[in-house]
Amino acid sequence: MPIDLDDQPRITLGHWPTPLEDCRRLTEALGGPRILVKRDDVNGLGAGGNKLRKLEFLLGAALADGADTIITFGAVQSNHGRQTAAACARLGLRCELVLTKAVPMSGDAYDSSGNMLLDLLYGAHVHLCADEAETVAAYEGIVRIAAAEGRKTATLPVGGSNAVGVLGYVSAAAELYAQLGDTHVDRIVVAVGSAGTAAGLAAGIGLLGWPVRLDGACISHPAGESEADIRRLVGETGALLGTPVANLDHLRLDDSAIGPGYGVPTPQMWEAVRLFARTEGITLDPVYSGKAAAALVAAVRAGTIGADETIVFMHTGGLPGLFAYAPELVRSSENPE
Ligand SMILES: Cc1ncc(COP(=O)(O)O)c(C=O)c1O
Numbered sequence: 001m002p003i004d005l006d007d008q009p010r011i012t013l014g015h016w017p018t019p020l021e022d023c024r025r026l027t028e029a030l031g032g033p034r035i036l037v038k039r040d041d042v043n044g045l046g047a048g049g050n051k052l053r054k055l056e057f058l059l060g061a062a063l064a065d066g067a068d069t070i071i072t073f074g075a076v077q078s079n080h081g082r083q084t085a086a087a088c089a090r091l092g093l094r095c096e097l098v099l100t101k102a103v104p105m106s107g108d109a110y111d112s113s114g115n116m117l118l119d120l121l122y123g124a125h126v127h128l129c130a131d132e133a134e135t136v137a138a139y140e141g142i143v144r145i146a147a148a149e150g151r152k153t154a155t156l157p158v159g160g161s162n163a164v165g166v167l168g169y170v171s172a173a174a175e176l177y178a179q180l181g182d183t184h185v186d187r188i189v190v191a192v193g194s195a196g197t198a199a200g201l202a203a204g205i206g207l208l209g210w211p212v213r214l215d216g217a218c219i220s221h222p223a224g225e226s227e228a229d230i231r232r233l234v235g236e237t238g239a240l241l242g243t244p245v246a247n248l249d250h251l252r253l254d255d256s257a258i259g260p261g262y263g264v265p266t267p268q269m270w271e272a273v274r275l276f277a278r279t280e281g282i283t284l285d286p287v288y289s290g291k292a293a294a295a296l297v298a299a300v301r302a303g304t305i306g307a308d309e310t311i312v313f314m315h316t317g318g319l320p321g322l323f324a325y326a327p328e329l330v331r332s333s334e335n336p337e
Contacts, residue, residue: 169200
């Protein structure tokens with residue numbers, strides 16, 4: 001069934017369709033499954049990444065509502081925060097980023113480079129918070145001041161993951177399906193954090209009636225929690241579109257690549273980051289796409305993904321985050337596992 005999103009407010013921010021690359025050297029290095037990489041990391045604005053697709057709908061709705069101030073949340077090295085800051089700069093909106101120290105990382109690179117550097121460069125107002133209580137207080141303060149100054153705010157959830165943001169990846173599923181033409185794909189592999197990206201793909205696959213599997217690689221929450229988040233978001237998106245998604249039998253979650261926790265590097269992640277870099281010149285990030293790639297590599301080695309399959313690896317971006325982890329990357333290169 002064709003997917004019609006024309007009634008939804010939307011503002012173009014990226015370049016579409018993003019490239020789909022046939023990665024022959026990576027395929028050869030993995031000894032089998034043909035790997036196609038969907039390059040949502042190079043979609044244009046603000047150093048690229050998956051949030052642009054969500055922001056086209058989220059900011060489209062905010063502008064339709066008359067908002068002039070966008071507030072959103074994330075970790076210190078939030079890619080969502082950075083892309084929101086860039087999109088706000090492009091649209092002339094005030095951007096308030098409430099960033100919480102949620103990852104046990106520190107040092108000059110983590111605290112001031114990567115996404116943080118770009119947030120400031122794009123002119124965002126950054127509020128650094130130590131914990132949940134500070135985050136709530138910062139948010140309430142921003143809303144109070146905006147009201148006193150006569151500004152209208154729109155608040156976007158963590159990762160841009162609500163039904164409106166999910167539309168970005170419903171649209172991506174349709175884009176990828178059309179781009180593939182006659183090429184048969186067995187499964188799509190994608191990182192799962194706040195779950196909006198996977199939910200959009202899952203909903204899009206369901207609405208298209210596309211017989212492809214969706215393998216979500218959890219990078220923060222256990223598989224059961226991530227699956228519940230995806231199912232809830234798919235339900236809310238179906239309700240928004242007035243078209244329920246009949247089933248999610250194509251969805252599988254794998255949380256084996258998380259390691260000690262969200263944002264904490266693992267040797268398998270660094271190995272996957274190096275593999276993509278050295279076979280294809282493709283840069284992954286340590287928090288999301290690197291761990292999703294580690295899950296892909298592990299599944300190929302375990303035989304869970306067959307050597308005769310064709311896989312689309314959804315590259316969701318995150319390059320600036322790599323610079324925040326520069327000391328850890330250097331250390332891992334000195335002592336590769
Ligand atoms: C680079 C990157 N990949 C993947 C994700 C996960 O996307 P989602 O939060 O929609 O699950 C994020 C989320 O921040 C991200 O920044």
